[in-house]
Amino acid sequence: MGTRTQVGIVGGGPAGLLLSHLLARRGIDSVLIEIRSREYCEARQRAGVLEDGSVALLREAGLADRLDRQGLVHGGIYLQFDGQRRHIDFRELTGGRTVTVYAQTEVVKDLIARRLADGGALEFSVTDTAVDDLDTDRPVLRYTDAAGNRHEVACDAIAGCDGFHGICRPAIPPGLLTAWERDYPYAWLGILADVPPSTDELIYAHHQNGFALHSLRSPTISRLYLQVEHNEDIAAWPDERIWAELARRFGLPGWTLQQGPILDKSITPMRSFVSAPMRFGRLFLAGDAAHIVPPTGAKGLNLALADVAVLAPALDGLLHGNDKPAAEYSATCLQRVWRSTHFSWWMTTMLHRRPGADEMEMQLQLSQLRYTVSSRAAATSLAENYTGFPLTKE
Ligand code: FAD
Ligand code: DHB
Numbered sequence: 001m002g003t004r005t006q007v008g009i010v011g012g013g014p015a016g017l018l019l020s021h022l023l024a025r026r027g028i029d030s031v032l033i034e035i036r037s038r039e040y041c042e043a044r045q046r047a048g049v050l051e052d053g054s055v056a057l058l059r060e061a062g063l064a065d066r067l068d069r070q071g072l073v074h075g076g077i078y079l080q081f082d083g084q085r086r087h088i089d090f091r092e093l094t095g096g097r098t099v100t101v102y103a104q105t106e107v108v109k110d111l112i113a114r115r116l117a118d119g120g121a122l123e124f125s126v127t128d129t130a131v132d133d134l135d136t137d138r139p140v141l142r143y144t145d146a147a148g149n150r151h152e153v154a155c156d157a158i159a160g161c162d163g164f165h166g167i168c169r170p171a172i173p174p175g176l177l178t179a180w181e182r183d184y185p186y187a188w189l190g191i192l193a194d195v196p197p198s199t200d201e202l203i204y205a206h207h208q209n210g211f212a213l214h215s216l217r218s219p220t221i222s223r224l225y226l227q228v229e230h231n232e233d234i235a236a237w238p239d240e241r242i243w244a245e246l247a248r249r250f251g252l253p254g255w256t257l258q259q260g261p262i263l264d265k266s267i268t269p270m271r272s273f274v275s276a277p278m279r280f281g282r283l284f285l286a287g288d289a290a291h292i293v294p295p296t297g298a299k300g301l302n303l304a305l306a307d308v309a310v311l312a313p314a315l316d317g318l319l320h321g322n323d324k325p326a327a328e329y330s331a332t333c334l335q336r337v338w339r340s341t342h343f344s345w346w347m348t349t350m351l352h353r354r355p356g357a358d359e360m361e362m363q364l365q366l367s368q369l370r371y372t373v374s375s376r377a378a379a380t381s382l383a384e385n386y387t388g389f390p391l392t393k394e
Pocket of ligand 2: 047049213215216223296297299
């Protein structure tokens with residue numbers, strides 16, 4: 001079946017979904033294809049922290065009704081190390097900036113509901129996706145829909161929003177991309193637990209046994225993470241072992257970690273990856289398709305949203321005879337990408353125990369942590385990076 005659209009979007013994660021909405025507000029039509037089912041996309045447990053700029057973007061796009069009602073505004077985080085838990089006060093250090101705890105699952109649900117209500121073309125559970133003719137002004141998107149019909153969509157541009165393992169980045173001829181990559185020798189085991197959080201704000205804990213993070217999803221649901229070994233088998237972590245290890249790493253006299261039924265359990269590898277440029281001809285990459293950060297700085301989701309905030313006006317320009325914003329798209333995004341890549345690497349290496357690390361490395365981490373909580377300059381640096389920098393305006 002041959003059809004036509006202005007922008008073909010590959011991937012129905014936060015980047016692809018928000019892009020289709022931002023384009024629709026500019027009167028630009030798109031077809032979005034996603035290999036997973038709607039239910040799968042809405043249930044996939046991932047990030048939970050939105051920067052101020054991401055909240056403002058969603059609000060300006062008319063997508064923040066539920067976010068404004070249910071998002072939990074946090075004015076800081078705790079850093080725990082060496083038997084102490086110290087607060088970093090974002091509001092005070094940055095002139096009022098905050099972050100909002102609102103799960104990626106909810107962002108995705110809100111976006112899908114809105115696109116469907118607006119009559120957007122979203123195709124879930126597709127197979128055999130392909131992109132072609134990227135260096136012409138009529139690139140093509142091909143896929144088979146859930147009913148088994150093959151489609152060929154002629155586009156003006158294609159947005160590769162298909163995550164790290166997608167097909168768009170590999171469709172760029174070898175030799176035209178430069179990639180920078182770092183794997184970390186550990187992973188995160190994440191749980192969602194049916195228990196009220198034991199903390200009012202997130203706790204990032206450095207411990208002899210490894211890093212731990214206490215986050216939350218609502219006043220009744222906790223989200224917690226433990227550093228585990230690279231390639232760890234989840235079967236090695238029955239619920240009792242997870243709770244015992246979390247209690248050990250967060251342990252402080254007079255404070256108790258509340259425990260409850262575990263609703264979801266998964267292991268996430270840790271990687272830094274940047275590939276540039278984020279464009280080849282009429283293919284534009286956005287979000288995890290172009291870059292990955294380790295989750296310690298809570299940046300992945302925010303970067304995906306920031307990319308498409310730049311991409312929507314760039315595509316609008318391209319489709320209406322102004323090539324300049326599209327020409328600048330990659331360089332504009334990469335500045336933020338590299339800042340977040342550095343911050344995420346810094347938080348990760350300061351807080352995790354590297355297998356084989358000696359006592360010297362541990363002492364250097366502790367010194368960095370003490371400095372971060374005791375120097376206003378160092379604390380401000382963490383606070384402004386964590387809460388994020390203003391979004392590039394159209
Ligand atoms: P994605 O959300 O990955 O969306 C890409 C979409 O493309 C997916 O729905 C995928 O099914 C689809 N797709 C793939 N291939 C194709 C194809 N060929 N055709 C069509 N569709 C395709 N960040 C944090 O800040 N904190 C966290 O705790 C955190 N945890 C994470 C845990 C995991 C397991 C992962 C993978 C990521 C995590 N992240 C976290 C990162 C954050 O979730 C991502 O940065 C964010 O999802 C990026 O959004 P995206 O839209 O670019 O990509
Ligand atoms: C969450 C995830 C993160 O990676 C992080 O740094 C903070 C919070 C979360 O899932 O809530």
